[in-house]
Amino acid sequence: MVDNTYLDKIGASVRHIFEVLDDGIYITDKDGKTLFVNSMYERLTGLTEGELRGKDVRYLKDSGIFDAVLNPEIVKTGKPATVVQQLKTGKRLVLRGFPVFDDDGDLVLVVTLARDITLIGQMRKQIAQQKEQISLFSRKLAHLTSQDSTDHNPDNMFFDSQVQQLVALIKRIAETDxxxxxxxxxxxxxxxxxxxxxxxxxxxxEMFLKVDCGSISENLIESELFGYAPGAFTGATSKGKPGHFEMANRGTVFLDEIGELPLSMQAKLLRVLQDQEVVRVGASVAKKVDVRIIAATNRNLEEEVRKGNFRSDLFYRLRVAVVEIPPLRERTEMIPGLVEHFLSIYGEKYKKDIICARDAMQLLLKYRWPGNIRELENLVQSLVVTLEHSEITANDLPPSINSRHPMDCLPNVELDAKDDGKSLKEIMADLERRVIQQALDTYGSVNKASEVLKVNRTTIFRKMKQ
Ligand SMILES: Nc1ncnc2c1ncn2[C@@H]1O[C@H](COP(=O)(O)OP(=O)(O)OP(=O)(O)O)[C@@H](O)[C@H]1O
Known part of the structure; x- marks a missing residue:
């Protein structure tokens, strides 16, 4: 089978050993001439001994049959060497070559063991993909468990006709994408x-993912939203990381406080909206994503566009379906119902039966509620927890709400002064009337109001008639 003197010396039994090995064997002489390959090598590569025998490995490389050979290096260094060889068939072999010396110490043969690592490579890839999946799921899970389940339970919501109208509008829009x-x-x-x-x-x-654009630091926001490619920056994981848009693929991304988004991020967000594509930090290729975007802000975005803080193209893209939710002070009719609602929820929670007295309710109706429903809810909860008696009275309310002096409840002068065409005198007269009205509402009599405001009763009547 092999016509070489060295191999003749090896003898038939050794050649049989080569045939039972799991590795492919490839033997060349010191000049790179192929002397022998075993059957396993033939099976691994699809190349036959007949085709290879006598051929120089450098020639086989030059003619594109191999992309890497070990022989020349081993002959040069006299040391074992390893390389990964990619075959035309798509198979990947790891080659480990060893020099063989004669009794005089001269290198006479190079024996190379070949092992198929295609499968290992494929398995590694699968493991990496599965790891990515697991990490995605664990992040989804962490996200879901971090949501306060009671927060958005419809049973905890109070519905009056206005809330119901908003709900109906939201549901109509929700059906579209x-x-x-x-x-x-x-x-x-x-x-x-x-x-x-x-x-x-x-x-x-699918996933609903809320991103609070105002609370993520500016240097993190890009990688959080858009993810990063492997090794994109120092400290980046070698696998890279999907951003929120990829994580919520097929679901919804809720961008809260969108007015806080830095300008550079606004451009990238526009691409998501226009092309449904994200580019990870450090990547050159865009990835397709399928997400619905809901954005929210308490800023006046038109104003921000005018000031140059918000891109106008993004603003127009976002305002496809706009829903305005009015502040609590503009829907005071819902305050009594909300108070009852929260008293019932927190009364049940803390095993207390508490009601709200008329004087307290009057004050709650007049208060401006800068923190809106959240502020009202927190107040009721704290009263239920702290009150020793079973009725909330004016005295139980915090000073910001229960101001004893009407001047503490001055209406918003800045806003009122915008009334076009009014002189300062007229604005001040309006203000006076509102302060007096406040005192009358709070104390319920002209006598008491005149005492608190330190004016006589006739002044009060006169000012109110003006
Ligand atoms: N109709 C309602 N009935 C009962 N509770 C309500 C109602 N509307 C809002 N809330 C409660 O008010 C609180 C604030 O609501 P939410 O967090 O949705 O406000 P937000 O406008 O998103 O505020 P922010 O802009 O600060 O994020 C929550 O605890 C919510 O459950």
Whole structure:
């Protein structure tokens, strides 16, 4: 089978040993001439001994049959060497070559063991993909468990006719896949409405991912939203990381406080909206994503566009379906119902039966509620927890709400002074009337109001008639 004197010396029994080995064997002389390959090598490569015998490995490399050979290096160094060889068939072999010396110490043969690592490579790839999946799922799980389940339970919500109208509007928009923009002050319920929109949409079984654009630091926001490619920066994991848009693929991304998004990120977000594509930090290729975007802000975005803080093209892209949620002070009719609602929820939770007295309710109706429903809810909860008696009275309310002096409840002068065409005198007269009215409402009599405001009763009548 082999016509070489060295191999003749090896003898037939050794050649049989080569045939039972799991590795492919490839033997060349010191000049690179192929002397022998075993059957396993033939099976691994699809090349036969007949085709290879007598051929120089350098020639086989030059003619493209091999992409790497070990022989010349081993002959040069006299040391074992290893290389990965990619065959034309797509197979990958790891080659480990060893020099063989004669009794005089001269290198006479190079024996190379070949092992198929295609499968290992494929398995590694599968393991990496599965790891990625597991990490995605664990992040989804962490996200889901971090959501306060009681927060958005419809049973915890109070529905009056206005809330119901908003719910109906949100549900109508939710059925379409349109981008939604929720406008309203802090605590009016934007978060809840965003969740409702997702739960009422065809994407309801997929992920709903809330991103608070205002609370992520500027240097992290890009990689959080868009992910990063392997080795994109020092400290980046070798596998890279998907961003929120990839994680929520097929679901909804809720961008809360979108007005806080830095300008550079606004451009990338525009690409998501326009082309449904994200480019990870450090990557050159874009990835397709299928996400519905709901954005919310308590800022006046038009104003921000005018000031150059918000891209106008993004603004127009976002305002496909705009829902404005009014502040609590503009829907005071819902305050008594909300107070009852929260008294019942927290009364049950803390095993207390508490009601709200008329004087306290009057004050709650007049208060401006800068923190809106959240502020009202927190107040009721804290009263239920702390009160020793079973009725909330004016005295139980914090000074910001229960101001004893009407001047403490001055209406918002800045806002009122915008009334076009009014002189300062007229604005001041309005203000005076409102302060007096405040005193009359709070104390319930002209006598008491005149005492507190240190004016006589006739002044009060005169000012109110003006
Ligand atoms: N109709 C309602 N009935 C009962 N609770 C409500 C209602 N609307 C809102 N809330 C409650 O008010 C609180 C604030 O709501 P939410 O977080 O949705 O407001 P937000 O507008 O998103 O505020 P921010 O802008 O600060 O994020 C929550 O605890 C929510 O459950």
């Amino acid at each position: 349109a981008t939604m923009l929720l406008l309203g002050e802090t605590g009016v319920g934007k978060d809840w409405f965003a969740r409702l929109a997702h739960d009422s949409s065809p994407r309801r079984d």
